[in-house]
Amino acid sequence: MRFLTYEGLHATDFEPQLDRVRAAFERDDLAAVDLKKLHGGYYRVKLSDAARLIVQFVRWNGGRAALALELLPNHEYERSRFLRGARVDESKIEAAVEPLDERPIKYLHPTRTTFALLDKPLSFDDAQDEVLRRRPPLVVVGSAGSGKTALLLQQLRAAPGRVLYLTESAWLAQSARGLFVALDHDPGEQEADFLSYRQFLDSLAVPAGSAVTFRDFVGFFERHRQKLRFTDAHRCFEEFRGVLCASPDGPLSLEQYLALGVRQSLYDGEQRAQLFEVWGRYQQWLTEAQRFEPNLVAHAWKAHATPRYDFLAIDEVQDLTPVQLALALATLKTPGNFVLAGDANQVVHPNFFSWSKVKSLFWERLGAGEQQVSVLKVSYRNAPEVTRVANAVLALKHARFGSIDRESNTLLEPVPGEPGEVRGLSLGNSAELAGLDARTRRSTEVAVVVLRDEDKAAARAHFKTPLVFSVLESKGLEYENVILYRVVSGERRLYAELAEGLTAADVDVTALDYARGRDKTDKTSEAYKFFVNALYVALTRAVKNVWLVEDDPSHPLLQLLRVPFDGAQVGANVKQATAEDWQREASRLEAHGKLEQVEAIRSQVLRTQPTPWQQLDxxxxxxxxxxxxxxxxxxxxxxxxxxxxxxxxxxxxxxxxxxxxxxxxxxxxxxxxxxxxxxxxxxxxxxxxxxxxxxxxxxxxxxxxxxxxxxxxxxxxxxxxxxxxxxxxxxxxxxxxxxxxxxxxxxxxxxxxxxxxxxxxxxxxxxxxxxxxxxxxxxxxxxxxxxxxxxxxxxxxxxxxxxxxxxxxxxxxxxxxxxxxxxxxxxxxxxxxxxxxxxxxxxxxxxxxxxxxxxxxxxxxxxxxxxxxxxxxxxxxxxxxxxxxxxxxxxxxxxxxxxxxxxxxxxxxxxxxx
Structure with missing residues (x-):
């Protein structure tokens, strides 16, 4: 058994005793340390007559380790960060015996003897540790499950003064704050804010109304569809938010808009002129509807953005636009004191994000100092087979369009564990579909993901689970198993064009060479960005298994990705959920703002009913x-x-x-x-x-x-x-x-x-x-x-x-x-x-x-x-x-x-x- 100590453990006066304990654990001699079981998975070790050591046991990849968390002098159990004030009577606690309560951990460094701590112990790999050793300014690029958020929180804890964690998602900001203060963490004199971008705007000055959503925009778009027959609501929203008002210099005039290069807009000159006319009407509608566009507020709020923060960490930076980033940067006392983290492959919403724009904004325009980019390649979320197919999608995008930028030119590396599976089911195999529905409809471990909102009805005709999401809704979520319903078939022609002319040699690669697309007038990478990234995001929602339900098993893309349609049964071992599990899932989704699925759980599964008594208000x-x-x-x-x-x-x-x-x-x-x-x-x-x-x-x-x-x-x-x-x-x-x-x-x-x-x-x-x-x-x-x-x-x-x-x-x-x-x-x-x-x-x-x-x-x-x-x-x-x-x-x-x-x-x- 290995023995590791918390990096914040202050035990200078007890080093000989710790060495003795380390040696005992390494030879699996529990009796030598007088190990006794406490509650909550914690144990105590006797260091001396008065001093006690709180430890926890973990397992990873077949190995075991004892983690030394906290030293308690003078039997002061009531002061423990981990026991939360619990009273401990040593005469009544029992000696620990095998098997010990060992918690699984996603990774444990093979040679390091210390670990970090948020709400649970963390061990960083070499690439992650390198991020912590670098000084700002810094960009951290990594997929979902690569540990970006944990690294940002470690950076925040190390920064003195007033610090800010900023992200688009209110749930992520709240969750990160919970991790930051977990286990009674004491930041001393540091003052930390954890804000969603909406909260950040409010912290400068509260704007009138509420932020416009895509669902709001669809209603506006439908009233102007006759003028915009050449486009759809998604692309129009992306153009409005990601192009017309995203520049830090201010919203574009008609002349500036028409002068943009071919790769700076989704539309040609004549279409741009028509869009710009509707853009003016859109701004009027925002006022009438008591909505605000965050980019326009960011422009208007520049006067409020005075330097107040000593350090800034931005998570999921790909969700923000250049003007939003510029406004955040303006609140820094020292321009270079920031760390940005994100993944351009997860862009499935309107903002025209690119790492080149971020670098231009932060380094060239604002003089933030030397560029430092760290790329996290390991995915601690997805099983190896899921990672293989996700990598194949990234390789396909690279082969078709060249490198989008240097920072995103990386494939994922899985960690050892169960291989998982990615398999296909033919939509024509009604018996197997019915069987899969029967096995999964009452499980909280399986979600169905479709390309767009309008595809949900068809998916629900086959699958009765309340957990049906569009790709955009699924961002930020993860499930043990994911069913992709007609994601490829729903855009059969487009995905066929993406795969056309490519072979297995193009996607079965272990690395991506940096090579930009040669045709600068080709806008297909932007036009198809949603569909390529949507497939990547949908796949990586799955921790273990992905099952694709498709019309045509012989579709060129499915063949290229080597998705087998062999008739084998899938989902046989899916765990059926209890009412408690469904309550937990409904609350989790409610925190993410997924109200449609929450309502479906409560009405279809839990079937909650009114109380027989009158509730006083x-x-x-x-x-x-x-x-x-x-x-x-x-x-x-x-x-x-x-x-x-x-x-x-x-x-x-x-x-x-x-x-x-x-x-x-x-x-x-x-x-x-x-x-x-x-x-x-x-x-x-x-x-x-x-x-x-x-x-x-x-x-x-x-x-x-x-x-x-x-x-x-x-x-x-x-x-x-x-x-x-x-x-x-x-x-x-x-x-x-x-x-x-x-x-x-x-x-x-x-x-x-x-x-x-x-x-x-x-x-x-x-x-x-x-x-x-x-x-x-x-x-x-x-x-x-x-x-x-x-x-x-x-x-x-x-x-x-x-x-x-x-x-x-x-x-x-x-x-x-x-x-x-x-x-x-x-x-x-x-x-x-x-x-x-x-x-x-x-x-x-x-x-x-x-x-x-x-x-x-x-x-x-x-x-x-x-x-x-x-x-x-x-x-x-x-x-x-x-x-x-x-x-x-x-x-x-x-x-x-x-x-x-x-x-x-x-x-x-x-x-x-x-």
Whole structure:
């Protein structure tokens, strides 16, 4: 067994002990290190009488390794990044025995003795390690699964000052931030933003309306089809976004557009003139439809782009246009401090991307210094056979059009493992198609991919799985198995032309020679780019197997790619999914914005149904106050429901109101405690099957009659096992209750019900429940607050405590006092708020710096001071609420945190109360 240490392990004072442990593991002598099993796949090693070492075991390519993660002096298990505050009684943990809990790892370097860490251990190959050793500016070229994102995050962690991770995808930005702060990573004084391009624009100034999508554009295009009969919506959208408004110098005039070279546009001169007329109408339509074109906003926002970042990392750079890249670069304090990562072979959307344009922009025009390009050839995602066929597609593109650029002139290398398969099925073999459908329709491991949206209906006629995607929709996803439905047959003539005149010798190559296309007037590479790259992207969505369903097995391209149509059965070993698997898949796709497939899962597979009880919302609660408390009200049911609701959502105002109507305050208090215990009873039980069954019946996010989701109730009950189970199925961390509280706030509230909870399970629960960041809008721009920053926890504590704010007669919230906050934080574990942040000077400084009227550098203006030492959340803030398909809206803080609802009990107080 090999022994490796985390590169961040600080063990200078224990080197002899580590050497002894290393030698013991290398001879497989577990008894010599007093190895004992902890939870979560972790083990502890005894280094000395007081010091302990946390280790984890992994396996790769037939080998085993012990990974030393963390050194704990003085038995300080509660401070472990990995055990998340769990209490460990050494007298009760058992000695470890074989077989050990060994986690699979995608790669382990054969000779290195250290490893990196994000949310899990990482070992970099030589090419990846070379990227980390290079200084910016740098371009990293690599396919999906080559490790680009992990390398960017390592670069970010090493950069001092304020840093930015930027990408087009909101999901990727959020996911990357989660990896960045995983396992309680402490960036020290570094300040990091993780932004999608839409968020980046908002961080400069929030534009009016929402970003135009291709689906929006299709509606506009159809109204002008008569003028544009020579083209289609895809090509027109690409021309508008990738040519007419993509230049950093500004949108093109008619004269500039007509003067473009033949390879700079998809259209000839006469067609360009007609397109330009429609382009003008398109800009008018954007205003009328309350949509904005990101490129046009990027031009308009140049004045807002002042230098603010010390380092910039852009992921999936091929998704951005030159003007978008130029705007991002303008926010750098030092022009050369950037790393770009991407893959030009994955361009299946409108932006006319090329690495030559990127190099021209960043190096020649902006003087960013010497060019450095690193190419990652190894694909850690795809099986060898999938990689072979994907390489054949790249070789075909090279043979037909020459090298697109030097950076993309590379084939993929697979890693050792199961070979996988790429096989074909004839569309005429109805029996085999029906069998494949029967084997795959209830599996979350199989997706169907078609060329365009309009091809989905035909695919669904044969395959009943809800997982049907167009190529464009499939970007960013991966599945164990992928069925390509008529991708080649759907464009039979075009793909035949691509294969015409080529032989096996042209595509069965191990390397690509650099050679540009000789005919500079030939625009077929641009015209066919979507189809070649679409096939490549579709193939590489598969981890293990690809099955192509085609009309004609003898099609020249299929023959060239050596796809066998031999009648062999495929999909025999596909795993059938449980309801839990489908819940998890629906939540994963929802995070990616794939709402069509999510709706299909919930309606066709899970068949979720409405709850038999009425779910209380904000307007419903306001109405309940009237029905229960109006002088002529005789509804005992309404009065009981109001009392229960105010007990479940405790507040100072609600308690005052209930005390007035109760026989005595003590009786009211006891009744509230009993109500909460009754409501939480199903959620405190160790038998969680009934709760999980309800989520399958009514949905993961169904509400109780008091307006709480299952995850909120599990957090409030302090049931760690149930919280883990719900999150594993994809329950939302960011949904809010009637008063704007999220599941993490309900976990914090548990501290008041059970004081020992803060020193127990809260640490683990917070690590799971707290989002990686949240966004606020202040002074008409987005400000992101990361979980690693002190403001994050303090803001969330205020959200949880708002309902306990002191009140004035107006009525008005007076706020939370610093002294009250200090009492609160003492009970919290370090994973929520680090020890040095629990001191009065630190908390006072955070509040003062972030006051609404503060002029301090870096002030986020999160709080408003109501009187000395008492603060509320700044009512001028807005917070982002996610909507369907990645859409969303900014909502005022008073609306998010239901200020009117919080004060409603005071309206019903007797006149003589004050």
């Amino acid at each position: 904000g307007p419903g609660l306001l109405d309940l106050f009237k029905r229960a408390l109006e002088p002529r009200s005789v509804s005992r049911k309404a009065k009981d429901l109001l009392r229960d609701t105010l007990a479940v959502h405790p507040s100072r105002a609600g308690a005052l109101l209930m005390n007035v109507f109760a026989a005595s305050p003590l009786q009211a208090s006891r009744q509230d405690i009993q109500t909460v215990q009754r409501v939480l009873s199903p959620w405190t039980s160790r038998r969680i099957k009934d709760v999980l069954a309800d989520t399958e019946r009514y949905g993961l996010e169904h509400r109780s009659m008091h307006g709480l989701t299952p995850l909120m109730l599990a957090a409030r009950a302090g049931n760690l096992a149930l919280v883990e189970a719900l999150l594993d199925r994809g329950a939302s961390r960011t949904n809010r209750d009637l008063y704007g509280l999220q599941p993490m706030h309900h976990a914090l509230r548990r501290v008041w019900l059970e004081r020992g909870f803060g020193a127990g399970d809260l640490g683990a629960m917070w690590e799971m429940l707290a989002p990686a960041s949240f966004d606020v809008r202040v002074d008409d721009r987005l400000v992101q607050i990361g979980r690693e920053q002190g403001e994050f926890a303090v803001f969330q504590l205020f959200v949880e405590r708002l309902q306990m704010s002191k009140l004035s007669r107006e009525p008005r919230l007076i706020g939370i006092g610093t002294s009250e906050l200090l009492t609160y934080v003492e009970a919290l574990p370090g994973v929520v708020l680090r020890d040095y942040r629990k001191k009065r000077p630190y908390l006072s400084a955070i509040l003062s710096k972030n006051e609404a009227l503060s002029t301090a550098v870096g002030s986020r203006r999160l709080f408003e001071r109501r009187r000395h030492g008492h603060y509320v959340i700044n009512p001028a803030l807005s917070l982002w609420r996610e909507g369907a398909g990645g859409e969303g809206q900014w909502l005022p803080a008073d609306e998010v945190f239901a200020t009117r609802l919080r004060l409603e009990p005071m309206r019903w107080m007797p006149n003589d109360f004050w």
